[in-house]
Amino acid sequence: MRITSRTMRTAIIAAMAAALSLGAASGALAASGSPAPAAVSAKTDRVFVKTVKLSQGYTAALFRVADGYTAEISSGGRYVATVTALGDSTTGTSLRGLTVQLTSRGAITTTADDSRPLPRPQDERVFVRSERVGPYLMAKVYRTGDRYEAVISGEGVRTATLTANGSTTAKTVGGLRIVLHADGGLTAYAAPAA
Incomplete structure (x- = not known):
């Protein structure tokens, strides 16, 4: 321990x-003349009961104490908090968007706090088409929400990525100027000599 x-x-x-x-x-x-008690021991020992996996990566080590239970909460192996419930009580603590409650009978419950904003749903990346943009280059065009992305590869090796987020973008790859338009269209031409 x-x-x-x-x-x-x-x-x-x-x-x-x-x-x-x-x-x-x-x-x-x-003072009253009565005999002294033999031995009174304060029971401060904890007895390990079990480890409980909580949501959001937290774990709780549950211990039985004299008149209830104690839970030591950790995240990633690091101590975060201790919750103790004695008698007929229920106690809890809030941990970065998660409320942990412990009853005096050893039941642990968790609820997510509504105050924490939910993550914004990610748009799914959808394959649109594949087209040749040069003698040895291929472009795969993907759509994610309202933006387009072109992954340029030559002989199986990724050489460039272009992202058009509402505007046209261009890049020179191997002497070839590749343009990705806002609507997902591709244009390729020989890059002018510098």
């Missing part, structure tokens, strides 16, 4: 609280 500074601090606080309450109780009993 990995001991973190938080775990150590919690154990020290619990031991000090037990010692104080034991000292006060034994002092009260000694």
